[in-house]
Amino acid sequence: MDTTWQSRLQAIPRLHMAEYPTPLEPLPRLGQELGRQVWVKRDDLLGPGLGGNKTRKLEYLLAEAQERKARKVVTFGGLQSNHARLTAAAANRLGLETHLFYFDPRPQRLTGNLLINHLLGAKMHFIPLGGGGSGMTLETTIRLVRWVALLMVGKHYFIPVGGHHWLGCLGYVQAALEIDAQAREKGIEQATLITAAGSGGTLAGLMAGLALVNSPLKLLGIDVGKLWKGFPASIALLAGEICSHLGRPRSFTPEEVPLIENTYVGERYGLPSPDGLAAMHLLAHTEGLLLDPVYTAKAFAGLLDLVRRDRIKKDTPLIFLHTGGVPALFAFQKGELLHD
Ligand SMILES: Cc1ncc(COP(=O)(O)O)c(C=O)c1O
Structure with missing residues (x-):
């Protein structure tokens, strides 16, 4: 073999x-x-x-973030994204600052994964563009969010939605x-x-x-x-x-x-x-x-x-x-x- x-x-x-x-x-x-x-x-x-499953992906992605000497990590997802919550938790272990982007309005109450993000100290950005189904390909969506994140957060290590x-x-x-x-x-x-x-x-x-x-x-x-x-x-x-x-x-x-x-x-x-x-x-x-x-x-x-x-x-x-x-x-x- x-x-x-x-x-x-x-x-x-x-x-x-x-x-x-x-x-x-x-x-x-x-x-x-x-x-x-x-x-x-x-x-x-x-x-x-x-x-959750994103741990297996983050072990590789955050190893690269560390190699590149990143100080900030950015990712995005739906309001109850487990990937976002796990990114924040894993990044804390490395002393990295986490920025999470959501394309929905900020909910009045932070519940479930959003509440845990708050506890983990992640910075959450809510941009009300109507999340959940953009009608675009994954690749186009990832490219667009990457640009938005660069403008809003500056230099960072970018993780596509779901660690894709x-x-x-x-x-x-x-x-x-x-x-x-x-x-x-x-x-x-x-x-x-x-x-x-x-x-x-x-x-x-x-x-x-x-x-x-x-x-x-x-x-x-x-x-x-x-x-x-x-x-x-x-x-x-x-x-x-x-x-x-x-x-x-x-x-x-x-x-x-x-x-x-x-x-x-x-x-x-x-x-x-x-x-x-x-x-x-x-x-x-x-x-x-x-x-x-x-x-x-x-x-x-x-x-x-x-x-x-x-x-x-x-x-x-x-x-x-x-x-x-x-x-x-x-x-x-x-x-x-x-x-x-
Ligand atoms: C609990 C859970 N199951 C399954 C999935 C799907 O994994 P993937 O994004 O790799 O398709 C996700 C994330 O999207 C998740 O959070």
Whole structure:
């Protein structure tokens, strides 16, 4: 096996902000209800400031920020962005000043992730341009925000929305290797791995990683936002960039991106969907495991629907990648999280 890409990967500077591997746990009571094996990969347990999937990306991105001797870090996202909260927490560990940009009006009360940002001392900039679905591509949006940030903050290290950058997504190449090894060890190497897709970097990193090790795992991303024009093309481009930077150039077409768009988003990004709420309640009641209404609940609703409609072969085990996000729960009122 050609392992030069693995030595390249190991040589890229990375901070240590969490313990790996994260657990891969069975969900036996839910599995019994669904009539198949269901497992959860606990990336919700990762890292500082209540953690989540962005820790894996920030370990690479902030290592570069440190190398460049940055004093300020800038990123942006939706009002309940977990990525923004985790960036602020991780940057504090390095003594960096964090600036977070939101393209919504400043809410009257800071709740959920916004409240934690406040506690972490991050500087929040609210520019009311109507966040949540610009109708632009990810790449154009990132370029525009980068300019705004330069004008408003001056010199800084810029992190695209959700850490959507090949360097950060190496964290999910590492995760792909980790999950592939754990699945083999548990005898579920033919499983389908399901994750939420917001900015698509987690999915891109996993696509690249699983392809690099020729893993038999199948991958499926569930779009939770309807946020970006040409979303599959952006994910394909990113997965290709990751492989090139590891010295194993390979291109992916948008059609090769295993993404279900639009189906499980509900009305829009950030608003709980009825199926997502039902999924949240089911998992909480059967396994005592919490999801968030913005990302993981919608992805889990997708998993449940695909199983119930026999869209995933009967004997295929399922691995749900829990990407975190639970702090957003505290931005909602009880009435908003009820379901029939
Ligand atoms: C809890 C949670 N799950 C999933 C995602 C999606 O990850 P990605 O942006 O890499 O698609 C995000 C961030 O967008 C998130 O905060």
